[in-house]
Amino acid sequence: MPPDPTPDDAPSAAGGLAAALRDWSAALGAERVRTDDALLDRYAATTLPSAPRPLAVLFPRDRDQVVACVRGARATGVPLYPISRGRNWGYGDACPPRPGQVVLDLSGMNRVLDVDETLASAEIEPGVTQGQLADLLEARGGALWLDSTGAGPDTSIVGNILDRGFGHTPYGNRPLAVCGLEVVTGRGEILRTGFGHYADAQAHATFPYGLGPSLDGLFMQSNFGVVTRLRLWLMPRPQAYGLFVCSLPGDGDLEPAVETLRGLKLDGTLRSVVHLGNDLRLLSSLQTARSLGLGSGALDASRRAALRGKAGIGAWTFAGGLYGEGDQVRTAGRRLRRLARARGWRFELVTGRTLAAADRLAPLARRLGLARQALARLSAARGLYDLNRGRPSRGFLAGAYWRHRAGLPERFPEHAEPALDDCGLLWLSPVLPATGPAARQLLELVEPLFAAHGFDFLVTFSTVNERSLAAVMTIAFDRTDPAEARRAEACYEACFEAVMAAGFVPYRVGIQSMPRLAEGSQGFWPTVARLREALDPDGIIAPGRYEPDPGPDPGRENRPR
């Protein structure tokens, strides 16, 4: 049974909930309407210090059941929080931004409805995972590649896109790969965007704007409706592909790296999302603080330099893919290598041939004790090589366990469930113009705050488009230590305030920051509220999701034990 809603955390009375549960059970079948504690515990599991617990979980099987859920919610005033796979780690996991909501779990709607190899796209439901689509495309012969994020094969593609996640390939600016949505609005009506609402429109899967205003943007980072289908553009397998990895020895190499990457993005040499990470971010993707034998505080500078030396990595590393005809990839590779050499950066281009050769040579090299660092780097590069051609891997989830007391789970990476494993993870993701000075200003602002709160500073900068970087800064903490969790929260809040005050607005926020989105803003959010009213007049879809709250913080449940 759901816990009794208390007056200040549940907009609907307990009677409303009971009526809603009856209504939904009638429409979906009782087995698709769950309120048992064990299940709710699982959905309330979070990587944040705390997050609201849902009142119930619904499992619609198809779009018509989603319509029934929304109508039931409207009739009873009990709000729904739609999730696709619920793996929004570091930003709120499966948890709604406010208490008193019922999770609408769309994971059972996981059909790939169409794959078009000529025009390179697929139509998918929200439950489709990265791994599922990658496997399906591979099984069909691999003529199409997916864009993949580092969050592993079990995450939803639609869910990530609706939060404007980004990936690694030329299709990594993911909102640009969307060509039409099917949405159940907060009114319970079905809306098809783009050309999709015209019966038999021939270009529905190829022309995203449609005719008249374009509505797709309304359904990203919002709470206007439930997306039940999405047409995703895919990348035809290029004739040639290579991964480049570039290692920069000094911290001061950051500025020229950012300037170089901007130039290469703007002139079309780099078509994909390049990720530039600091030493700790790279280390944390390979091992945990525990496995390195580090204590519980943040690393000091000398220890950090020693670790860097031992791992043979630079202060910064950037990596990305090159795609195209053979001569296109060679031309671009030569250009990058030339630029890197001029700066004294170590540059490696990893191709399928390189990896095969490494496999052949590895046993011998190991026996002779040769080239150990180079081999370790190549092995690490293999994961990136696959990721940059759309093969998701759980390996990159290691970062979530960086400060986990127990280190990586025994069966990692086959088993990796950061929220269920009590990983502590807060992500802060400000956007900056892609200039060296802006990157430096951001670091100088935030790194001291991490240090002051006793956390390692893990950061990546990603070229989300030609002119911007998205920084992703990780506060990894031991969630089983309440004092550390409180410190993590304080660190996050201090950083959030600092970046907002300096004009580094995030591209995405965790549920804990959604109430504060109107700070420093003029005119925008009241307009958003009016638009929402047009599509969800009763406010029953995900109240609080990307919706600033003028009232007092309603408090949080599910604090760490």
Add this chain to the structure above:
Amino acid sequence: MPPDPTPDDAPSAAGGLAAALRDWSAALGAERVRTDDALLDRYAATTLPSAPRPLAVLFPRDRDQVVACVRGARATGVPLYPISRGRNWGYGDACPPRPGQVVLDLSGMNRVLDVDETLASAEIEPGVTQGQLADLLEARGGALWLDSTGAGPDTSIVGNILDRGFGHTPYGNRPLAVCGLEVVTGRGEILRTGFGHYADAQAHATFPYGLGPSLDGLFMQSNFGVVTRLRLWLMPRPQAYGLFVCSLPGDGDLEPAVETLRGLKLDGTLRSVVHLGNDLRLLSSLQTARSLGLGSGALDASRRAALRGKAGIGAWTFAGGLYGEGDQVRTAGRRLRRLARARGWRFELVTGRTLAAADRLAPLARRLGLARQALARLSAARGLYDLNRGRPSRGFLAGAYWRHRAGLPERFPEHAEPALDDCGLLWLSPVLPATGPAARQLLELVEPLFAAHGFDFLVTFSTVNERSLAAVMTIAFDRTDPAEARRAEACYEACFEAVMAAGFVPYRVGIQSMPRLAEGSQGFWPTVARLREALDPDGIIAPGRYEPDPGPDPGRENRPR
């Protein structure tokens, strides 16, 4: 004085208009509120067979005056029709879609507010023309290039983008080059999209999505507000640039050309918008039917073939730009040439060097009577060469005069004002998936309808993105002949119905088709109407613009004399 509004064409009573004019005069000054017949005649000039005449024209000087105009409109119920430069030729020119509206002419708001050479963008007002920005960028040293359409230097950039026009360069998919709008909504409130509403957001000019739902799409092809500023991404001048022109001898070359172009777009070889035109479209860009001595009916097949032979052009021609480092452009050029040769297509790559050499050799060649066709082609290519590097030209407006009784104006191209010169022009622009069979199906559907109505079939296919073509089909007619104008209208209506029935929905429509947009559509337009109500509750911005009309056609004024 404005004509007395008749009951069925003016939603507001004459008293409302008088009150509105007083209100606007007080806010703007009487000289910025015009109702004199000569001026209204000029604004009512149209390339369509007929279009509604405005009641008055307002000339706001800045955003605050736009706010005043909107508030006056709300108070009195007299609707506004915002135009930027009013050169929406072939789609409605400066004319509102319904009678009873007052034109809000933003041409006086023509400041370039900022140019950022590092991050490659400019902030512009709606009155800024292509020619103005191109000249300004050139004067600053030419480090940034504009994307230009073929509509000449006097057209508005913002106006074109808000109708989702497309250009020629890698920035030719113009909505993708927009990074933030300032809008005066129908409520008279100021809205900044993207990050623009956060004071001092550092990435406001580099990251278009902002945080929360993205609203930019709402203001394209709609009537929710008046856009008063737009941040436009510009292209850094590439190290190397070349124009390719490829001529295809037979009509049957269309399908392989479309398939080839799709492949080259998808694999990233072609980053720009390539335009593929038929013989008549190419001929009409160089001369008029009159100058060719053609009669008034449509050309027959044998005459057409003869003209083609004389001009030395193929059944189809496609052209586009290559941009990048020298070796990138060479690599791509080689690849295109190889593909063209294998098909037996004539391929030319025109660079600055080619053009300079041609200039040196031309006098000699002319004296010797040599290479006449090649020189003529090169001369024609010069305009395309400039257009594909963002230099707009009036030369391409020749097409608008194709069936003009008097041929090209004496001072063409310095003087070119299709609407004022009584050019007859109807554009129909269906979108199709970029496949050979789809292109053929569209031609087989529409070309016979042009022939049946006695019009030359002028068509281009443009690669507006990797997967779609926008076809632009021109009905060029003699507007001074009422019977021919009626025939043009009938031809357009027959084609519009045919393409809609076959699922070839246009990317953009003329004002005459806006009442019919809901035909064959489900669920979308009622949602748009609700969203509009949120931003323009009184419906005073451009009623009927991309807004289907369920009622009877209100009739049209301003029929050809």
